[in-house]
Amino acid sequence: MIDSGAETVHGAFAAAAARWPERGFLHVVPETADVYGIEPGEITYAEAAAEVDRLTSALEAAGYGEGHRVMLLLENRPVFFFWFLALNRLGASIVPLNPDLRTGEQAYMIGHAEPALAVALPSRCNELREAALEAGVQMPVIAPGEPVPAPREGARVAARAGGPAEREAALLYTSGTTGQPKGCVLTNTYFLLSGDWYAGAGGLCEITEDGERMITPLPLFHMNALAVSFMAMIAVGGCLIPLDRFHPKSWWKSVRESGATCLHYLGVMPSILMGMPESPDDRAHRVRFGFGAGIDPKLHAPFEARFGFPLVEAWAMTETGSAATIAANREPRRVGENCLGRPEPYMEMRIVDDAGKDVATGEPGELLVRRAGDDPRHGFFAEYYKNPEATAEVWEGGWFHTGDIVRQEADGSVFFVDRKKNVIRRSGENIAAVEVESALMRHPKVRAAGVAAVPDAIRGDEVFAMLVVEGEGDAALAEEITRWCLTRLAYYKAPGYIAFVDALPLTATQKIQRGTLKTQAAGLLNDPATHDLRPLKKRTAA
Structure with missing residues (x-):
């Protein structure tokens, strides 16, 4: 001591x-x-x-x-x-x-x-x-x-x-x-x-x-x-x-x-x-x-x-x-x-x-x-x-x-959900970026995941995922990852957009730079290489 x-x-x-x-x-x-x-x-x-x-x-x-x-x-x-x-x-x-x-x-x-x-x-x-x-x-x-x-x-x-x-x-x-x-x-x-x-x-x-x-x-x-x-x-x-x-x-x-x-x-x-x-x-x-x-x-x-x-x-x-x-x-x-x-x-x-x-x-x-x-x-x-x-x-x-x-939980265990300012508000539902990132990271081809809110004219916010993956990212992989998420998350939490990137913006302590991530997501929203998965997000999704 x-x-x-x-x-x-x-x-x-x-x-x-x-x-x-x-x-x-x-x-x-x-x-x-x-x-x-x-x-x-x-x-x-x-x-x-x-x-x-x-x-x-x-x-x-x-x-x-x-x-x-x-x-x-x-x-x-x-x-x-x-x-x-x-x-x-x-x-x-x-x-x-x-x-x-x-x-x-x-x-x-x-x-x-x-x-x-x-x-x-x-x-x-x-x-x-x-x-x-x-x-x-x-x-x-x-x-x-x-x-x-x-x-x-x-x-x-x-x-x-x-x-x-x-x-x-x-x-x-x-x-x-x-x-x-x-x-x-x-x-x-x-x-x-x-x-x-x-x-x-x-x-x-x-x-x-x-x-x-x-x-x-x-x-x-x-x-x-x-x-x-x-x-x-x-x-x-x-x-x-x-x-x-x-x-x-x-x-x-x-x-x-x-x-x-x-x-x-x-x-x-x-x-x-x-x-x-x-x-x-x-x-x-x-x-x-x-x-x-x-x-x-x-x-x-x-x-x-x-x-x-x-x-x-x-x-x-x-x-x-x-x-x-x-x-x-x-x-x-x-x-x-x-x-x-x-x-x-x-x-x-x-x-x-x-x-x-x-x-x-x-x-x-x-x-x-x-x-x-x-x-x-x-x-x-x-x-x-x-x-x-x-x-x-x-x-x-x-x-x-x-x-x-x-x-x-009842036994006293505390579980981290997300930073309050990282919560995405979509159609009245609160979505923790970290929860979506955790689900995405369980996909065998995902090496790193960053999630941010982007504006949506109807829903307020939409979930935007920037992913570093094994091999090349394409439309088929984006759909596979989203369908995979829909089996593990409520439909509204799954990514509405996916962009494949070489690296996420990280701090010197290897944490995601949330402000930079959000700015980059906004910039990629209308990029032709960004995949729009919103049609897959339905309440009846399996």
């Missing part, structure tokens, strides 16, 4: 470094080292602590402290963690930057977050300087190893009331699928609770203090890698193995050679791995469990049978952190059913309809959550920065409104 006296991320790290100085803190696999141009191998807690001490001295001498923010564009490199810990030690906050963003997007984040400094890869420094100029923020930009300049004047913008535990540790931006992304203020408590949750979760994803090694390809601008994976390993003196990204062909080699005992996944990773040729080495690893979300239900059980360990599906958001996580880490599980497990006593939840009334058992509705006890917001994000209206809206009535549609 995280040291009970720790009030900050750095305090937790320092306690772990004092207890396990010679243990591995970070491990860089050869492939990631080659991509980044750095040395492969192990970095111990003691070595990391020494580098954090050096950076802390440089930052303190330059005048950095509580209330300052520093933007980091350092990918998943070890240096990211050193800067995070050093800044946290001084009471400053980080703003991790997605390396895929370009000048206009960077300018928005710089103008919104108002960082005192940016630390970026040498090849990206000029780009960030241009973005800062566009944003009107006189922010210095340096590469790691360069002298640390003084913070820009008037840059103490992140100060918060309360002690060290309530200080801002990071400002993390949401995906921004509708409008500009929101900046989530995350405190030290948010991070510490993530480590404590994982250390005590138990069940199938039990981690011990015996030398865990967690491998993750997920980016450090995402809460999973930054808060969950990182803090979990600090909590138990384990070693984090951050990859530059997911490399399917070398994934199992990296898992084996790094000695990973657990792994994190998202999105299409399991599907891609199941598509690789079977090998006698499929079980030649030390992994006891995988933890993540979004596996194709039809592949859940076959994946576990092939590779020999459970994939623990879970639910959380950047805003909730681990304060209201739901995870299927205990048996009996409902493998292959989009089951998120059962809520633990530390959280409270409701499932409500559009009028805010609790739905009946088994009926879908929006998930509302909060922390049990005196402080319903304990461990959640502190606020949307510069957006008190959105913060108040999402906490309306004292419950955090997740925007996710779920249902709960």
